[in-house]
Amino acid sequence: MADKIFKNFINGKWVESKSGATFENRNPANTDELVGVFQKSTPDDVKAAVNAAAEAYKKWRLVPAPKRGELLFRVARRLAEGKESLARDMTREMGKVVAETRGDVQEAIDMTYYMAGEGRRLFGQTTPSELGNKFCMTMRQPIGVCGFITPWNFPMAIPSWKTMPALICGNTVVIKPATDTPLSVVNMVKVFEEEGIPPGVINMVTGAGSSVGQALINDERVRVISFTGSTFVGRKVSEACATTFKHTCLEMGGKNVEIVMDDADLEQAVDGATWGAFGTTGQRCTATSRLICHKDVYEKVVKMMAKKAESLKIGNGLDESVQVGPVINQDQLDTVLKYIEIGRKEDGARLVIGGQRVTGKGFDKGYFVQPTIFADVTRNMRIWREEIFGPVLSIASFSTFDEAIEMANDTAYGLSASLYTRDIKKAYTAMRDVYTGIFYVNAPTIGAETHLPFGGTKETGNGHREAAVAALDVFSEWKSIYVDFSGTLQRAQIDNQ
Ligand code: UN1
Numbered sequence: 041m042a043d044k045i046f047k048n049f050i051n052g053k054w055v056e057s058k059s060g061a062t063f064e065n066r067n068p069a070n071t072d073e074l075v076g077v078f079q080k081s082t083p084d085d086v087k088a089a090v091n092a093a094a095e096a097y098k099k100w101r102l103v104p105a106p107k108r109g110e111l112l113f114r115v116a117r118r119l120a121e122g123k124e125s126l127a128r129d130m131t132r133e134m135g136k137v138v139a140e141t142r143g144d145v146q147e148a149i150d151m152t153y154y155m156a157g158e159g160r161r162l163f164g165q166t167t168p169s170e171l172g173n174k175f176c177m178t179m180r181q182p183i184g185v186c187g188f189i190t191p192w193n194f195p196m197a198i199p200s201w202k203t204m205p206a207l208i209c210g211n212t213v214v215i216k217p218a219t220d221t222p223l224s225v226v227n228m229v230k231v232f233e234e235e236g237i238p239p240g241v242i243n244m245v246t247g248a249g250s251s252v253g254q255a256l257i258n259d260e261r262v263r264v265i266s267f268t269g270s271t272f273v274g275r276k277v278s279e280a281c282a283t284t285f286k287h288t289c290l291e292m293g294g295k296n297v298e299i300v301m302d303d304a305d306l307e308q309a310v311d312g313a314t315w316g317a318f319g320t321t322g323q324r325c326t327a328t329s330r331l332i333c334h335k336d337v338y339e340k341v342v343k344m345m346a347k348k349a350e351s352l353k354i355g356n357g358l359d360e361s362v363q364v365g366p367v368i369n370q371d372q373l374d375t376v377l378k379y380i381e382i383g384r385k386e387d388g389a390r391l392v393i394g395g396q397r398v399t400g401k402g403f404d405k406g407y408f409v410q411p412t413i414f415a416d417v418t419r420n421m422r423i424w425r426e427e428i429f430g431p432v433l434s435i436a437s438f439s440t441f442d443e444a445i446e447m448a449n450d451t452a453y454g455l456s457a458s459l460y461t462r463d464i465k466k467a468y469t470a471m472r473d474v475y476t477g478i479f480y481v482n483a484p485t486i487g488a489e490t491h492l493p494f495g496g497t498k499e500t501g502n503g504h505r506e507a508a509v510a511a512l513d514v515f516s517e518w519k520s521i522y523v524d525f526s527g528t529l530q531r532a533q534i535d536n537q
Pocket of ligand 1: 194325486487
């Protein structure tokens with residue numbers, strides 16, 4: 041049992057919460073299995089973590105970026121060495137199949153290597169001055185303590201997307217992992233500890249959003265909040281951060297569309313929609329939740345999708361032959377079943393496949409739900425408009441390409457979209473006109489790579505991007521520098537202005 045108790049990481053030490061209280065983390069495929077017991081932390085614990093991060097910042101910001109990068113290179117290598125066991129731990133706490141948790145850890149590895157390399161770049165600009173004896177340049181400066189509120193669907197990848205760019209820029213961090221998946225963050229933090237990160241540079245405090253997350257937001261010394269979660273919570277985070285002018289990076293909901301033209305390779309399109317909709321049990325912000333097909337191929341695609349969805353093997357994600365794991369918890373199961381019920385009642389929507397919780401031996405102790413498809417969905421329906429975050433796909437038809445583009449954009453969100461066609465003109469037109477942060481041609485709405493910006497438009501984001509060089513803009517501020525080497529005060533320019 042003792043090896044199942046996990047503590048907070050504050051100022052280089054594993055410590056219990058001052059509350060003395062804990063919470064359990066159970067396997068969503070089998071709730072009899074206890075994954076671990078974690079600290080139910082309070083605002084006092086957050087304060088201790090922010091104290092440590094603020095103190096550590098004084099030195100960490102002065103460590104040369106290439107040296108900070110060396111630490112990240114070592115961390116990346118260790119994550120790669122531990123990949124299999126990190127992935128298995130993640131499947132046990134999150135439920136997604138082990139092939140996908142390997143991918144999640146791989147994203148963390150990729151991001152860590154990428155940002156380690158940034159240690160030798162972090163480029164600014166040099167530019168001419170208006171005056172002869174003056175030199176102008178820009179540099180990125182770190183901001184201070186960064187607070188992260190991370191989600192359960194990518195338990196290590198997303199915390200790494202925030203941690204690695206923050207650290208390479210010279211900031212210190214406090215992470216609040218999702219209560220459903222804290223073990224993966226513990227595992228990542230342990231690697232930092234073992235590779236000798238100075239005390240206070242990385243801190244982790246587990247517990248509820250209402251106490252831990254809120255305390256991070258309330259602390260004036262926290263200068264950046266990076267949040268991934270629902271648009272509902274993100275809006276509250278944004279409002280709360282506005283009063284202290286914190287930088288906020290918000291990654292929120294999605295209602296991503298796959299468009300299938302009549303000239304598309306239908307096998308490929310159906311394969312893309314299957315993995316887009318049912319991969320990670322539909323619990324991705326990039327998940328395909330709307331599939332729209334040209335009327336001439338519509339019925340055929342609906343049939344192909346049903347056949348494919350029916351063939352998917354549901355079960356415990358540690359079984360290599362399983363393709364769809366459970367949803368994360370009882371609440372999520374309730375939400376998914378509620379939306380299926382809403383879909384059944386929507387006038388005109390046709391339940392093509394699925395629609396049930398999976399029960400029986402091997403399933404009763406988990407949160408399993410069948411991959412579910414509704415066809416003949418129309419734009420006024422709730423299952424078309426609202427993010428479900430589960431294995432539920434809505435299919436609709438269109439008559440013209442212009443109508444398809446219009447339907448694609450008819451959503452409050454703007455993360456990802458995809459188009460299947462053989463017509464290059466349509467591909468480029470859609471690429472230009474679909475207003476999302478990510479666009480795919482002949483590929484599903486999922487599968488973003490770490491060296492391209494990740495994020496969305498409209499109610500998906502607040503204009504920032506994670507990953508790639510774009511992430512550095514969240515975790516650093518520009519400073520413009522003028523060096524006068526004339527030896528005299530250059531009045532000419534001042535007089536001119
Ligand atoms: C998310 O769904 O929150 O592009 C992140 C993808 C993954 C990341 C998804 N690389 O689907």
